[in-house]
Amino acid sequence: MNKVVLGERLVPNIFHLIIEAPEIAASARPGQFVMIIPDEHGERLPLNIADWDKNRGTIEVVFMNLGVSTRKLANFQTGEFLEGVAGPLGQAAEIGQFGHVLLVGGCFGLAGLYPLARQLKERGNRVIFLAEARDQAYLYWESRIKKVVDEFLTLFRTDCFGSGESLAEMILNLKNKKPELSRVIVMGCSYLLFTVSEITRNTGLKTMVNLNPIMVDGTGLCGACRVTVNGKTYFACVNGPEFDGHGVDWEEYFNRRRAFLSQEELALANLEKKVSESQE
């Protein structure tokens, strides 16, 4: 059992938990994730570690309210207990001296990239952070991220329909303006990972994506999270979750993420029914 030290809504559909997990806080590294089991009937849900505090013995996670598990997690109040948290899992993100690094984050990925940004900066990189969101109201942790990066840019989806720049323009302009830019790291929804990988393909920009496939155990036991990268099958939970975006078999990745779609809808409907019954 792990205590929720803080449970809050950050923006309309994104939530933030600070959780007591001293052992995980002592070993966490940027790019790793935890498995959270909300309650006795819950799934094992993989979530990126957004931050940790060794002294307080806490970790932070940020997630979008989407399915049954995230719906349950979103309802956790300060002082309540989660069934379990296991981690840190996965390989840490590669943090080298890359020169200029562009981090592209959307949705929960803004928070997930935060520890990468901080450590990349500490290693002497010049860090440009591009936050993608629906509009200003969906942007969170702006000031927190700004403290650890050199440049903070935003791209609001509402702009795309107006006169604003598109994601491709922004990235390619950055590349032209900054020849030292050698690496792009993307975290967020699958579509963002795919889109950025397509934008930088054939540009010479190394693009690392933080994959988020369906997982069960997260320790290499089951192989649910199989992804094909450069023609070879990997288990994202132990070999990743960070992979070369230009090598990912995206069609397979998108298909595999949809494996349980109809059951996920059923589970959510079932939870909503339970909740409405308990409220009556």
Add this chain to the structure above:
Amino acid sequence: MGKIELFEPGLAERLFTEREKPWRQKLRQEMSVQQRLKIPRHKMPEQPPQQRIRNFLEVNLGYSLEMAKKEAQRCLDCGNPGCVAGCPVAIDIPTFIKYIEAGELEKALDKIRQTNGLPAICGRVCPQEIQCEKNCNLVKAGREPVAIGHLERFVADYLSSPPLLSIRPERVNSGREKIAVVGSGPAGLTVAADLARLGYQVTVFEALNIPGGVLAYGIPEFRLPRQILRSEINFIKSLGVEIKTNFIVGKTASLSDLRNLGYLAFFLGTGAGLPSFMNIPGENLLGVYSANEYLTRVNLMKAFRFPDFDTPAPLGRKVAVIGGGNVAMDAVRTTLRLGAEEAVIYYRRSRAEMPARAEEIKHAEEEGVIFHFLTVPVRYSGGEKGRLKSMVLRRLALGEPDASGRPRPIPLPGSEFEVEVDLAVVAIGQSPNPLLIKQLEGLKLGRWGKVEVDQKTMSSSLPGVYAGGDSVRGGATVILAMGDGRRAARAIDKFLRKC
């Protein structure tokens, strides 16, 4: 008796002493050998197949007290008990059976527990037909062997809250030495129980959210009800063992972190949690699962109670399970219970080479599983949205024995055929989970990444680090893992006494 001595010095002598006790002599005289030989083996009462494929309740219902006593009378209490030599943990089988005959069930359980911490589990999942029961002297007399497994299960179940009786720490003063056991499967639980009895402080670190290892994620409830597993684990906890779940040694903390916390010896019971795939085209289609994933969803995460539990299981109408071991049987029988219309086992050798327990094969057949021998998949094909639609199989013939001693399957050219299938479960084996063992510098690994150990002491190439079960064997049985645990416990005790 040389084989027995391997497990426990002085065992043969102790067996003899027990046998010569007056109550045993008296019991032997109460019924003649001729009378005993006349009693037929008692069949295990079962749920009828058509009923049980619609539920996840246990298939075997267990003996009644009367049946158990009667079955116990079949044991001749012979002077050269082959059964004990056939048991990887050398349970004093004749003594516990004779206690049943005498109606002394607590003593029977106590006798088993002296060498086996998990009797309710072993009575259910051990392949008795190739171990204890194979060596039963009744077989030589042309009879069916004593149902040792069923009796073991009976005793353990009958006394569901087990009294401790003679199980007391033998070295109470050494309570300060801390031992870390990595993995709470059968090997880890056994080593933990044995060392706790010797007075050590044992912590078991389990990566998953529920203890039991393969007993929790692999073996289905219809073969091993979870309250049985829980009560066996509670018994081990009652010996003073601490179990920490959601703790991944190698991630949450390293082995050297644990050393810094004062742990003096380590046992790696990390299991064979790395599923093998065949690396054939289409294996990543939706609808192709490792048996580990399929069973973990259903057993550990209780997907059979979806949507009351949140984890879903893949559902198939036409199901193919690849493999012929216990894991394949567990998977195929689970698919039937989750509504498969047709469930087929494809195995690359013939029936005679199937490694599954005889009872599992029998149960699968009764439940309507179809067996296709000498066939192997060569590719999967997908339809809409990357979903599995069909598979192409190839026929094989058996050739000369390979390294494992079993005949090597040889592909027959031009024998390919295609079948419609919407769920395929790959149960062709697994190798040791590399997460921890690959990061230990200096730990010698052998073929398939198995930890190399000294067979007698289970000590690895790293001082103070022992290993056993599937991390060493790659995919064996519960009882062999437990045997490893016993040997490791004795060696760890010796190692720490020298420190």
